[in-house]
Amino acid sequence: MPPLRALGIDIGSTTAKIVGVDEIGQMTWHLLEQAEPRVEAQVERFLERARQEAGPLDGIPLVATGYGRRLVRQATRQVTEISCHARGIYHEFGHGGTLVDIGGQDSKVIGINPVGKVLDFVMNDKCSAGTGRFLENTANRLQVPLERLGTEALSAVEEFSISSTCTVFAESEVISLIANGVPLAPILRGLHRALVKRIVAMVRIVGLVQPLMLSGGVAQNPAIRRMLEEETSEKVILPRQPQLVGAHGAALIAMENSDL
Numbered sequence: 001m002p003p004l005r006a007l008g009i010d011i012g013s014t015t016a017k018i019v020g021v022d023e024i025g026q027m028t029w030h031l032l033e034q035a036e037p038r039v040e041a042q043v044e045r046f047l048e049r050a051r052q053e054a055g056p057l058d059g060i061p062l063v064a065t066g067y068g069r070r071l072v073r074q075a076t077r078q079v080t081e082i083s084c085h086a087r088g089i090y091h092e093f094g095h096g097g098t099l100v101d102i103g104g105q106d107s108k109v110i111g112i113n114p115v116g117k118v119l120d121f122v123m124n125d126k127c128s129a130g131t132g133r134f135l136e137n138t139a140n141r142l143q144v145p146l147e148r149l150g151t152e153a154l155s156a157v158e159e160f161s162i163s164s165t166c167t168v169f170a171e172s173e174v175i176s177l178i179a180n181g182v183p184l185a186p187i188l189r190g191l192h193r194a195l196v197k198r199i200v201a202m203v204r205i206v207g208l209v210q211p212l213m214l215s216g217g218v219a220q221n222p223a224i225r226r227m228l229e230e231e232t233s234e235k236v237i238l239p240r241q242p243q244l245v246g247a248h249g250a251a252l253i254a255m256e257n258s259d260l
């Protein structure tokens, strides 16, 4: 592995990610784990793994981002998720557009200009119904593995509309529909649709600049990708590692600032 030039760490509400880049900004090393309540201990462990697997870290700049970024005391700098996501996606595609990032407990829509600068953004971290948690809760409750949720939803021809606008109430609604004999797949389809409609309302606020790009853990869900395309009539472009875009952007910012 080439020597590390910079590190980026993204402490999300659901997962913690660390990315190492080489001197041309390519991602050469990464780790992703479920986020732990003791952020400091998890970061210490991540850095120890980086030392073991990628070499000494002396003088290597580290930028922290995400919901828990202020707890990363080893960081040279803390930078917002908006800047890091924009930087990461621009590095991958080399153009602007509209980036939708759907994480575990927040979602954001970022308008990016042709040279990678943030034009505008909107973030939802108040209501879980527009985030991955909305799907995660149902998956747990119905004992459907998260990885199968999207495929299951897409297998339905019919779609059952979910009227509750809150995660907790939607969960009860789903349980009572199942108890009343409604098949699972059309309910799941309706749940995915409800999430996507919330996201599309955010896209409309920022204004859609083509192309439409999708990141965050929820980008791995095929029903979300398909429905986002249906609801916007735009093709959705996916980065290679959707969950690592923020951490990659943080590493790139760390590298560029240390050049100054």
Ligand code: ADP
Binding pocket: 011, 012, 013, 014, 015, 016, 035, 102, 103, 104, 105, 106, 131, 132, 133, 135, 136, 146, 147, 148, 215, 216, 217, 218, 219, 220, 221, 243
């Ligand atoms: P954060 O950065 O906010 O911690 P992530 O971007 O890591 O969150 O996204 C976590 C969310 O991704 C989970 O809530 C879950 O809904 C979704 N997710 C994670 N893995 C998968 C998968 N294999 N298939 C579908 N969805 C997934």
